[in-house]
Amino acid sequence: QKEVEQDPGPLSVPEGAIVSLNCTYSNSAFQYFMWYRQYSRKGPELLMYTYSSGNKEDGRFTAQVDKSSKYISLFIRDSQPSDSATYLCAMSGPTGTASKLTFGTGTRLQVTL
């Protein structure tokens, strides 16, 4: 079983919809949680970064972390065709391993007109 599980999709939604992307993990030592967006043939782009449990909002994006359930989510409001990409969750542990990110396999999102 992988340390981080993420549904690969593809997930297809109409423009303007609210998108929910999720990851579950098994390693209780993870403390830092990130979401990256990756367009085809490009490197991952950091979208959201959170530490421990709670919510964080940035524009149309909201990240949630529930450490008790080992579950993280990314919500995208008012989705746009330009949001079509692969979304990767990533996480890392405490001091000494913070730089070693463990990624989910990514969810491919398609926002249609």
Add this chain to the structure above:
Amino acid sequence: KAGVTQTPRYLIKTRGQQVTLSCSPISGHRSVSWYQQTPGQGLQFLFEYFSETQRNKGNFPGRFSGRQFSNSRSEMNVSTLELGDSALYLCASSLTSQNTEAFFGQGTRLTVV
């Protein structure tokens, strides 16, 4: 502010050869991490360098090695290439080894034939 620069962008090599990839981090960033991305395994951590020292290492064979120079630029070397080494190799830049906000380059697409 310039982002993470990886060179070359594309590379084709023959089995048994060796290859060196280069990464220049964001100015002021001193930590460089390397990842391998394949369709089957996703993004996997190779190693991290900070202040010219390897700080963390993933589960890859010894054919994969790296180094970091005093200006924080990093190189990754793969010796005795195998077909399975075909992948997108990504470099991530962070301020320090304990900073988990990692910013990725565009990657080097390596094809082994």
